[in-house]
Amino acid sequence: MDESWKTIGALAARFDEHDRERGVEHEESLTLQILKIGEEFGEAAQAVIGAKGTNPRKGNSHTWGDVEAEVADVIVTAMVALARMRPDAPAFFAEHLREKSARFL
Template identity: 50%
Template sequence: MDEPGRDVHNISTDPWESIGLLHAWLDARRPPDGADSLLLRVLKLSEEVGEVAQAVIGAMGRNPRKGVTHSWDDVQAELCDVVITALVALRTMTPDAREVFTAHLERVTARSLGAEGRREAGVAAGSGGAGSADAGSGAAGGAALGS
């Protein structure tokens, strides 16, 4: 649903600019709830993760009452919603969300891949493969990578 006077065809493709715009849009449309704002945005993240699970179950047809209800494109869209929601929550915590995320990503990548792993991942990334998503051995690196 388009807002009057809003040019939806001129929306930024820069993810961080979009996160900032979404953050501002949400802040302008919510009642003043102070610290609860972050809590509610984190809870929204849990809701979005549940929608990923629902889409995977639907794409695999694992609900015997419903059968196949989703596509893998639906799963991809739901995963994108998780990322967007997480970044908006991070932006709610700090105006330096881009820097915080970039620094954390660099730490997780270095810890998980190390020099040898980065070379291997470069080959995998260039081929479009999943690469070493399970290469994390450090506690935080592994947790961030889901292993």
């Protein structure tokens, strides 16, 4: 397992621990984690709008660097979600990527 997945695993374990301490059931915890992906995507979308300056009230409120950081947040959040759902997340993701790439590359 590479360092990225080790870090993702540590984050997933920390969030699981936090939810257990709060008495949040596992299924609810996963549901909230999936919703977090949507929240992060919304922030990425907001950054694109800000980088393009399409909101006349806000103008150019973001940079493309902001967009990149928000997209990275989406990826991290999704990886944490997968790790919280599957103990074999790195292997599952690698196989899923192989299957997708075989169809599209």
